[in-house]
Amino acid sequence: MGAFSRFIAHLYTLFLVFFTVLFLELVILVRSVAGTIGYNADDHPITTAHYLKLIEEKxxxxxxxxxxxxxxxxxxxxxxxxxxxxxxxxxxxxxxxxxxxxxxxxxxxxxxxxxxxxxxxxxxxxxxxxxxxIQPHRRRREFYGGSDEELILLLTSLHGNYMRRFM
The missing domain is CATH 3.30.40.10 (Zinc/RING finger domain, C3HC4 (zinc finger))
Structure with missing residues (x-):
């Protein structure tokens, strides 16, 4: 009986982790779509290929x-x-x-x-x-719009400290 209850507890934890990751992916998707709605090409850096194309044109x-x-x-x-x-x-x-x-x-x-x-x-x-x-770590942060600490805070506020079950 004790093994079955541990199995259910692990299954519940995996369920929470899965839906948390799914929720975060949806947040990232919504932010990226919302970011492209008000996209202004003059505000963002240009790529090397586009830069060389402009040189070729001029x-x-x-x-x-x-x-x-x-x-x-x-x-x-x-x-x-x-x-x-x-x-x-x-x-x-x-x-x-x-x-x-x-x-x-x-x-x-x-x-x-x-x-x-x-x-x-x-x-x-x-x-x-x-x-x-732009440094590589800043590019990663700009993609999802926050720091690692904010992501950890979001996870713990949604589901409590469920990671201690694995430790």
């Missing part, structure tokens, strides 16, 4: 054609530009290998490596730098 890549007697060189890698190399000419008229300047633009604040003129509008650069500054 400063399209092309193929280098040798014109003139003196060969140009890429100021990032310091190698000579050869006929047919994929290049990116910025608005300031400086020319670089596409791969070299794209890596520079990803890590710097979207400026020309030579004259430091902005390649993209300041608002886009700020949104991209925000994405790079």
């Amino acid at each position: 400063n399209p890549a092309s193929r280098y054609r040798v014109a003139g007697k003196e060969p140009k060189e890429c100021s990032v890698c310091l190698s000579v530009l050869e006929d047919g190399d994929e290049i990116r000419r910025l608005k300031c008229k400086h020319t670089f290998h596409k791969g070299c300047v794209d890596k520079w633009l990803e890590q710097d604040r979207a400026t020309c490596p030579i004259c430091r003129r902005l390649v993209l509008p300041e608002a886009i650069v700020v949104r991209y730098s925000q994405r790079r500054q």
